[in-house]
Amino acid sequence: GKSEETEKEPVTDTTVDADATPETSKEKWLYLNASLPLNYDPAVGASSVDSSIMINVYDNLVFTEIDGTVIPHVATEWTESEDGLSYTFKIRDDIKFHNGDPLDAYDVAFSMNRALEIGQGFSYLWVNYVDRAEATDPTTVVFYLNKTYGVFVSTLTRLSILNEELVMANKVDGPYGEFGDYGMNWLSTNDAGSGPYKTESINIAENVTCSKFDDYWMEWDENAPDGFTFQAVNETATVRTMLGNKELSITDEWQTQDSLNAMAEIDGVEVTNIYSGAVATFEMNTKKAPTDCIHFRKCLAYLFDYDTAINYVYPGTKRTGPISASYEGSDPDVFLYPFDKAKAKEELEQSKYADNPGEHTVEIHYSADVPDEEKLALLLQEAAAELGINVTITATPWSTMIANAATIESTPSISVMYPSDSYSEAGSVLNLRYHSATTGSALQFEWLQDEAIDTEIEAALGEQDKDKRLSMYKDIQSNLVEACPSIWVLEWPEQRAYRADLFTWPEAEAEKNAPIMGRCLYFRTIKFK
Amino acid sequence: MAGFKYILKRMAWSIFVLFGLSILIFCIARVIPGDTATMALGSTASEHAKELYREQNHLNEPLPVQYFYWIGDAVRGNFGNSTQTKRPVATDIKEFLPATLELIAFAAILEIIGGIGLGVLTARKPGGLLDNSVRVTSYLGIATPSFVWGILFMLIFCHWTHLLPTIGRLSSNIVPPKNITGLYVIDGILTGNTAAAWDAFKHIIMPGTALALTGIAQSARMTRASMLDNMDKDYVSAEIAAGIPMRRVMWVYVLRPSAIPAVSMIALDIAAMLGNAFMVEQVFSYPGVSKYCLNAILNKDLNAVVGVVLVIGVSFLLVNIMVDIISAFLDPRIRLQGGTI
Amino acid sequence: MSKKNEKTANTSVASRSAVRWDNIKRNWYMFSRNKISVVGFVAVILIILVAIFQQYIAPYPEHSSAYTNFSAAKLSPNSQYWLGTDASGRDVLSRIIFSFRGALIMGVGVIMVAAPVGVIMGLLAGYYKGRIVSTIIMRVVDIFLSLPSLVLALAISAIFTPTLFHSMMAITVSWWAWYARLVYGAASSIRNEYYIQSAELIGASRKHIIFREILPNCWFTILTKMTLDMGIVILMGASLSFVGLGAQPPKPDLGTMISDGYKLLPDAWWLTIFPAAAIMLIVLSFNLLGDGIADMLNAKEV
Amino acid sequence: MVEQKQPILRIEDLYINYKVYGGYSYVIDGLNLNVFPGEKIALVGESGCGKTTTVKSILRVLPKQAKIAGGSIVFDGHDVLNIKPNELNEVRRRKMSMIFQDPTASLNPVFTIGKQISDSIKYSGLADRKDKKAIKERAIQALNDCSMPDPERIMGNYPFQLSGGMRQRVCIAMALATASKFMIADEPTTNLDVTIQDQVLKLIRNLTDEKDMSLILITHSMGVARMMADRICVMYAGNIVENAKTEELLEKPQHPYTVGLMNSIPKLTGDSILSGIPGRLPSYLTPPPGCRFSTRCPHAFDSCFVKKPPFYDIGNGHQVACYLHDKSVPQSIKEEAVSNE
Amino acid sequence: MNEMANSVTSINSQATGDNVLVVNNMKKYFSTKDKDCFVKAIDDISFTVRRNEVVGLVGESGSGKSTTAYSIMGMHSITSGEVIFKGQDISMLAIKRPKSLKREIQIVFQDPGTSLNPQRKIGEIISMPLRVHNIVPRSQTEKRARELLDLVGLPQDCYYKSPRSLGGGEKQLVAIARALTTNPSLMILDEPTSALDVSIQAKIITTLMELREQFDMSYLFITHDMSLMRNIADRIAIMYLGRIMEMAPTADFFEKPQHPYTKMLVSSIPVVLQEEEDLKPVQVESQGEIPSPVNVPPGCRFNTRCPEKFESCLVDEPQMVKVFPDHYVSCHMHDPRT
Numbered sequence A: 001g002k003s004e005e006t007e008k009e010p011v012t013d014t015t016v017d018a019d020a021t022p023e024t025s026k027e028k029w030l031y032l033n034a035s036l037p038l039n040y041d042p043a044v045g046a047s048s049v050d051s052s053i054m055i056n057v058y059d060n061l062v063f064t065e066i067d068g069t070v071i072p073h074v075a076t077e078w079t080e081s082e083d084g085l086s087y088t089f090k091i092r093d094d095i096k097f098h099n100g101d102p103l104d105a106y107d108v109a110f111s112m113n114r115a116l117e118i119g120q121g122f123s124y125l126w127v128n129y130v131d132r133a134e135a136t137d138p139t140t141v142v143f144y145l146n147k148t149y150g151v152f153v154s155t156l157t158r159l160s161i162l163n164e165e166l167v168m169a170n171k172v173d174g175p176y177g178e179f180g181d182y183g184m185n186w187l188s189t190n191d192a193g194s195g196p197y198k199t200e201s202i203n204i205a206e207n208v209t210c211s212k213f214d215d216y217w218m219e220w221d222e223n224a225p226d227g228f229t230f231q232a233v234n235e236t237a238t239v240r241t242m243l244g245n246k247e248l249s250i251t252d253e254w255q256t257q258d259s260l261n262a263m264a265e266i267d268g269v270e271v272t273n274i275y276s277g278a279v280a281t282f283e284m285n286t287k288k289a290p291t292d293c294i295h296f297r298k299c300l301a302y303l304f305d306y307d308t309a310i311n312y313v314y315p316g317t318k319r320t321g322p323i324s325a326s327y328e329g330s331d332p333d334v335f336l337y338p339f340d341k342a343k344a345k346e347e348l349e350q351s352k353y354a355d356n357p358g359e360h361t362v363e364i365h366y367s368a369d370v371p372d373e374e375k376l377a378l379l380l381q382e383a384a385a386e387l388g389i390n391v392t393i394t395a396t397p398w399s400t401m402i403a404n405a406a407t408i409e410s411t412p413s414i415s416v417m418y419p420s421d422s423y424s425e426a427g428s429v430l431n432l433r434y435h436s437a438t439t440g441s442a443l444q445f446e447w448l449q450d451e452a453i454d455t456e457i458e459a460a461l462g463e464q465d466k467d468k469r470l471s472m473y474k475d476i477q478s479n480l481v482e483a484c485p486s487i488w489v490l491e492w493p494e495q496r497a498y499r500a501d502l503f504t505w506p507e508a509e510a511e512k513n514a515p516i517m518g519r520c521l522y523f524r525t526i527k528f529k
Numbered sequence B: 001m002a003g004f005k006y007i008l009k010r011m012a013w014s015i016f017v018l019f020g021l022s023i024l025i026f027c028i029a030r031v032i033p034g035d036t037a038t039m040a041l042g043s044t045a046s047e048h049a050k051e052l053y054r055e056q057n058h059l060n061e062p063l064p065v066q067y068f069y070w071i072g073d074a075v076r077g078n079f080g081n082s083t084q085t086k087r088p089v090a091t092d093i094k095e096f097l098p099a100t101l102e103l104i105a106f107a108a109i110l111e112i113i114g115g116i117g118l119g120v121l122t123a124r125k126p127g128g129l130l131d132n133s134v135r136v137t138s139y140l141g142i143a144t145p146s147f148v149w150g151i152l153f154m155l156i157f158c159h160w161t162h163l164l165p166t167i168g169r170l171s172s173n174i175v176p177p178k179n180i181t182g183l184y185v186i187d188g189i190l191t192g193n194t195a196a197a198w199d200a201f202k203h204i205i206m207p208g209t210a211l212a213l214t215g216i217a218q219s220a221r222m223t224r225a226s227m228l229d230n231m232d233k234d235y236v237s238a239e240i241a242a243g244i245p246m247r248r249v250m251w252v253y254v255l256r257p258s259a260i261p262a263v264s265m266i267a268l269d270i271a272a273m274l275g276n277a278f279m280v281e282q283v284f285s286y287p288g289v290s291k292y293c294l295n296a297i298l299n300k301d302l303n304a305v306v307g308v309v310l311v312i313g314v315s316f317l318l319v320n321i322m323v324d325i326i327s328a329f330l331d332p333r334i335r336l337q338g339g340t341i
Numbered sequence C: 001m002s003k004k005n006e007k008t009a010n011t012s013v014a015s016r017s018a019v020r021w022d023n024i025k026r027n028w029y030m031f032s033r034n035k036i037s038v039v040g041f042v043a044v045i046l047i048i049l050v051a052i053f054q055q056y057i058a059p060y061p062e063h064s065s066a067y068t069n070f071s072a073a074k075l076s077p078n079s080q081y082w083l084g085t086d087a088s089g090r091d092v093l094s095r096i097i098f099s100f101r102g103a104l105i106m107g108v109g110v111i112m113v114a115a116p117v118g119v120i121m122g123l124l125a126g127y128y129k130g131r132i133v134s135t136i137i138m139r140v141v142d143i144f145l146s147l148p149s150l151v152l153a154l155a156i157s158a159i160f161t162p163t164l165f166h167s168m169m170a171i172t173v174s175w176w177a178w179y180a181r182l183v184y185g186a187a188s189s190i191r192n193e194y195y196i197q198s199a200e201l202i203g204a205s206r207k208h209i210i211f212r213e214i215l216p217n218c219w220f221t222i223l224t225k226m227t228l229d230m231g232i233v234i235l236m237g238a239s240l241s242f243v244g245l246g247a248q249p250p251k252p253d254l255g256t257m258i259s260d261g262y263k264l265l266p267d268a269w270w271l272t273i274f275p276a277a278a279i280m281l282i283v284l285s286f287n288l289l290g291d292g293i294a295d296m297l298n299a300k301e302v
Numbered sequence D: 001m002v003e004q005k006q007p008i009l010r011i012e013d014l015y016i017n018y019k020v021y022g023g024y025s026y027v028i029d030g031l032n033l034n035v036f037p038g039e040k041i042a043l044v045g046e047s048g049c050g051k052t053t054t055v056k057s058i059l060r061v062l063p064k065q066a067k068i069a070g071g072s073i074v075f076d077g078h079d080v081l082n083i084k085p086n087e088l089n090e091v092r093r094r095k096m097s098m099i100f101q102d103p104t105a106s107l108n109p110v111f112t113i114g115k116q117i118s119d120s121i122k123y124s125g126l127a128d129r130k131d132k133k134a135i136k137e138r139a140i141q142a143l144n145d146c147s148m149p150d151p152e153r154i155m156g157n158y159p160f161q162l163s164g165g166m167r168q169r170v171c172i173a174m175a176l177a178t179a180s181k182f183m184i185a186d187e188p189t190t191n192l193d194v195t196i197q198d199q200v201l202k203l204i205r206n207l208t209d210e211k212d213m214s215l216i217l218i219t220h221s222m223g224v225a226r227m228m229a230d231r232i233c234v235m236y237a238g239n240i241v242e243n244a245k246t247e248e249l250l251e252k253p254q255h256p257y258t259v260g261l262m263n264s265i266p267k268l269t270g271d272s273i274l275s276g277i278p279g280r281l282p283s284y285l286t287p288p289p290g291c292r293f294s295t296r297c298p299h300a301f302d303s304c305f306v307k308k309p310p311f312y313d314i315g316n317g318h319q320v321a322c323y324l325h326d327k328s329v330p331q332s333i334k335e336e337a338v339s340n341e
Numbered sequence E: 001m002n003e004m005a006n007s008v009t010s011i012n013s014q015a016t017g018d019n020v021l022v023v024n025n026m027k028k029y030f031s032t033k034d035k036d037c038f039v040k041a042i043d044d045i046s047f048t049v050r051r052n053e054v055v056g057l058v059g060e061s062g063s064g065k066s067t068t069a070y071s072i073m074g075m076h077s078i079t080s081g082e083v084i085f086k087g088q089d090i091s092m093l094a095i096k097r098p099k100s101l102k103r104e105i106q107i108v109f110q111d112p113g114t115s116l117n118p119q120r121k122i123g124e125i126i127s128m129p130l131r132v133h134n135i136v137p138r139s140q141t142e143k144r145a146r147e148l149l150d151l152v153g154l155p156q157d158c159y160y161k162s163p164r165s166l167g168g169g170e171k172q173l174v175a176i177a178r179a180l181t182t183n184p185s186l187m188i189l190d191e192p193t194s195a196l197d198v199s200i201q202a203k204i205i206t207t208l209m210e211l212r213e214q215f216d217m218s219y220l221f222i223t224h225d226m227s228l229m230r231n232i233a234d235r236i237a238i239m240y241l242g243r244i245m246e247m248a249p250t251a252d253f254f255e256k257p258q259h260p261y262t263k264m265l266v267s268s269i270p271v272v273l274q275e276e277e278d279l280k281p282v283q284v285e286s287q288g289e290i291p292s293p294v295n296v297p298p299g300c301r302f303n304t305r306c307p308e309k310f311e312s313c314l315v316d317e318p319q320m321v322k323v324f325p326d327h328y329v330s331c332h333m334h335d336p337r338t
């Protein structure tokens, strides 16, 4: 709502005092584990847990269906200007925030402007394109762009709509001038959303509990979950025990294969294979010896034993090129490097380092949180040893990996990552992973800095015609394969064990899932048995 | 009197030590490689946002200036915001510290009773069956890392027998008690929420015991050694020769002087738990300050690291002073002559 | 005097080596009074031998380096792999055997740096007790001691990339202070002994007094602490690797093995239990040895 | 010797050894000693000759390395070596007391004097256990008896707050407060100044005389023995070598060891040549098979090295364990010995 | 104070030119935690030690004997007064003294157990001073050390032994041998035999007396055993609470004790023979204990225990006066002023 008019209204805190919580019968309740703390403010969070909270607690202008189709949601319709530099959205007027305030276009504009100003989380999707948002009337909001952005509408699936009045009522002093801290402090433990679930309690590092929002504008199935709790449990053994004891309904996606196998044995438990766009990738530093030599990189790509990875490390997965098949615009016919030691040897002989391949050590860093990555690294290490290439493996805390990405020198030869992205077109990944703008961050360890590719990516994203866009994506993919900045190992599925005996979970059963981070944990459509 | 002065002097020194400690910690925190702003705001943050962050946290200033900004805030209890939780570190500590304290309190009670009790029992008949079995067990206690105990307990009591709850401080179906002390068990009892108290207590048993075991073993050994040492003294012969019953001689006359080294060891051990508890907190996903500290360190959450480590340092110093007071209570020589330690 | 008296006097004429030998025998007696210490001593020797000859003892030495065999992953203990295999199909027994060297290097490395530094600091502070040098040294020591060593080590090892060397360095930074404190206590009391006073009055140099007169008297205390510390440092190393700040794969490391294996509990229990038992074995052995040395040192009767 | 009276303490053929490095150290070697009611005996001997060991065995407070290998100790009808613990405690509480060698070591450093005295009174049954007032009164009485200035204040003090002389007085007070028949004083004055020694000795003498108690006084000093004792037993290497009335012994020492000892004492008359005794105590690990003094004895001859000499009674209650007094030893040897002197 | 000083100068000026050691008005106060209180361990003492003389310093425990010795050695910095050794002022701390001076004065401590480093072999202990002062060429240190062992009557096999395996008397002999290494002309013996048995004491005293002849040394012999002093000292000074109470040649001291404290001490000595008993002065009942040196009683410091005290004893500090040749006493009964 507009703040001037309803200023006097008391600020209602959507978190209910823990003491007053009635002892609900938590029959239809979902328990999940996650590595907390998370970022509860939708303008800050960008992790997969953050995203899955956002999708359940906040509403967006558009909604991505399970199969990746973008459909109207809060917005009923939208138009794009001729030049592609402004978008006008009409929005519903029957939506209420969790505190009862109506949702209007001012809230939408506020949310976009807030995200741009704060500049964290998913705002990277817009900062370079969107100039500002303006509500012209309570049901109309206009976004003004700096340059054409063909995928703009798809990205709005990531714009969580906040209750402006509530947020501003809870602002404290901060760096954003008249907006104070933009309510960031308050939003880190409260919600200001209108989504299907509202926040019950947040213990930052322990658990987050949300319950069903009865006044939600969409219909509720009677068997939909009454609420959900994320708990900070990351010890695999504990997770397994809890799942067995029905203390856990759905696990996180970082369980090891061994653990998943064990959990699959439990009665009533099933393991998902949700391909949400992630590709297990060995990101090679193209600016540092020895991976600065394209032949050396190709050699490594030929050295990787893809079949063992697919059969033993991640059984039942499939190979992929730079872009997961889940994305629109991914090229199914792109060249895949085979495991071929002879070819590898050939490439090595052509490389700068042919004379003394052991001279430079190939350091592989993988995230200590994902132990299965070690096995992939071991595979490469073993094969490389045969050619006299010296490979070391380091389990690295995530923060150190981020720190490593900062400069070319500190970036290791290979960093093992499972990147995925925010909207369901290949451009999303291409832009994030291979555009020069993302070098120096953990989004890109390759330091590709290839001007030709940069231009191609920019052109594709600016292209308003979808078909054209998609074909442009394919060209980029084959160029990338030729440059071989990364070893694309396999398409990495989100494997979560869940209690299939208790509820049906559409995302888990779907053939194809939208390649959007956190999307598969949309609880409203789950049905308890 | 002399003792009191001595303690005052200790406190004065402690402030000095604290100051040195803060510099040490600050330096450690600042040499962490990588762009602090990026680590705090994430890879996707805009340049504008990062610059804002740097300015707010004085990261563009030279190190000594940064230190003065920081120490100025720190004495006012403001350690800045955590990059993990996006909250003030002080708030985080306030939230997580009681959990660890509760855990440590349990471990401490176990350690004191278990350690000293076993020490006395074994010292009664050195070489006897009880003595030897306790000694062998205590060797195992010392040689086994607490996380291994944690894992074993979890195997036995959760995986196999389902006797005790697995993780956290409280089962999810239990309403936490009103916050008075922050210790759930005590708050539960105070507010009459006995279900919560009992549940919280059950959650502490395993991590608390795992945490205490090494200490129990060590303090039992220490008590035993100093008991045996003191039992060779003439005054013990004198007491026995005066016909005072053996039990009283052991539990009163020998225990008190022997307890002095054991008590200071136990106290320092307990203080160290504040920092070392992370292994069991990790295993049992127990939301304590030690685990918070570990995560802060692993995630290069500067402000949190500095804050927590400083809190641990302060507790350590406080415990040291407390050890002095306790020793003074147990040993009149220190109390009345003003400390030779 | 009678003839017999002279004879008894003659037999006690001692040469340098005989006296030395006698000392060794006496110390061994004091040490071996407690049979458990002897067990510890033997175990330590065995562990060192295993660490030295790991290549020849381990059934599958190649499993300690770049090697995977996913088809033989997670086999429970059997006649081929006595202690089973891990998630990458490597022999657990071989990896445990290969981890001993790292554990020992960790312990020895830390102690070999921490002890000399701490001892010298402690000696200086003890010798100059009451002077400003001493105060400064001991306050710095206090600063290092006011943090649990594990926390300090954690903080330091998180700064660098996790490797065995870095964790060693991290532990060392916090460890020397304990030696300084220990030696300070001993040295400052020895400093007032009359034999030190005599040496000073005779005009012996400071260097002589500190290193020849005071140090030998602290030596046994230091040695005891060093052996006991071996166990503790190895434990700390294991704790650091348990949280992922230790040796890196594929290098076998007990703490890492436990933290990896523990994720597979309760099914693949051998991945946790055996490495844990190995840590216990090492730490226990050094503790027993240390106790024996302490007994030897504290022996009151002559 | 007074034949009619029964000795209150009779030690017969006592053997005690300690387990030490290299085997056993055979310290007490067939010791015999009788003490009659009311009699005051001085046990004199070099340091390490086993005086303390002997008296500790009477009260059964030997350290755990010690083993009584043979002999019997009968005290007032109780067979001390085979007595039930309860009975032993009764004996310790009421009938017999001991003042230990070092007053500093024999008072518990961490309890007040008052508590220590009260406790031994409490268990002696001299006052009702519950009656705190009566116990306190008795304790104060005991301190008063030892001419302790300001006993009320002393009761609240700790041992380290008293001077050596005062501490020894406290020990004496404790011993005398409960003992009725028998008292053992182990070098009660060795660490004290002559003036204080004088006071303390007189105190012991007077108080034991008053109660007509028997006394075994251990001392290094012949002078002290002369002051205090009716009879002196000279001890050497675990055995009594000479035993006689005080005057008799001092004037006519018979055993070569006693003679040597007497010659070593610096005399107030001055200008005496201090001769000393060459050599030192034999090793108890491999003691000489015959007379233990034979290794240092200027008169030793063949039989001395073979068999332990028995006591030879030379009249007037004077006993000497030396072959020189064996009638069967040829005169020539004795003469040689005398001329050597 | 002035008068005191005068009388003291007279004591020392009396002495002939062959004074080895002259101590003038030496004071040593230790500070305590409480700033206004001092431990007055030595409170103005003066005495001399002449060449080849044994001066006995006796007194009860805590009277300041050791402190005197340590102050002379330079182990404490003295509060005031001066110490003159062979005409040279040595009132400074030992570390500041020239090396040659360190050779000249040696000390043997009371407890033979603590004065030898348990971790060094006897040989090393004795050779150390030889090396430090380059007394003999390096190659000959062992030979010389062995000679010294011989000299004090220790068997050669001690050379490789550690002090631990020696008896108390033997340890003390090693300490004496070490003191002898540098050919000192003054040896301070701080109760060298009080921890030992009489039979062993005899041997050590005999050795010491022989060595004195041989090396032409003076001894400042500290002890609380008066009978021993009777046998070996040339002159005796008796100390009480940091003060010298009486100082006299030995025979005089025992035959004509002037100070009540001396009488009390002598009469308290337990003796073994009747002849000795007869030598003691009329029995003076010993009473009281030595007060704390922090609160020295006003007036004569002995007044708390003196059986003969009168009013002025409680008020004035008595002066040292000469009663017989070379015989000084500090007591109001002899003070001409009273």
Ligand SMILES: Nc1ncnc2c1ncn2[C@@H]1O[C@H](COP(=O)(O)OP(=O)(O)OP(=O)(O)O)[C@@H](O)[C@H]1O
Pocket: C301, D018, D019, D020, D025, D027, D045, D046, D047, D048, D049, D050, D051, D052, D053, D054, D063, D065, D066, D101, D284
């Ligand atoms: N606990 C013990 N263990 C081994 N040997 C011991 C022990 N106590 C005493 N001894 C030995 O027994 C011998 C006699 O000791 P004891 O204390 O009885 O002598 P003492 O005559 O009382 O000597 P002192 O006059 O020094 O008190 C000594 O050689 C001593 O070394």
Ligand SMILES: Nc1ncnc2c1ncn2[C@@H]1O[C@H](COP(=O)(O)OP(=O)(O)OP(=O)(O)O)[C@@H](O)[C@H]1O
Pocket: E030, E031, E039, E040, E041, E059, E060, E061, E062, E063, E064, E065, E066, E067, E068, E224, E293
């Ligand atoms: N370093 C010191 N600091 C404070 N007080 C001291 C110190 N050394 C000695 N004193 C005090 O000075 C007084 C004299 O001590 P000193 O050791 O000289 O006596 P002593 O005559 O040698 O006694 P003893 O016969 O016991 O050896 C004592 O009261 C003692 O407590």
Ligand SMILES: [Mg+2]
Pocket: D051, D052, D053, D101, D186
């Ligand atoms: Mg004794």
Ligand SMILES: [Mg+2]
Pocket: E065, E066, E067, E110, E190
């Ligand atoms: Mg002294």
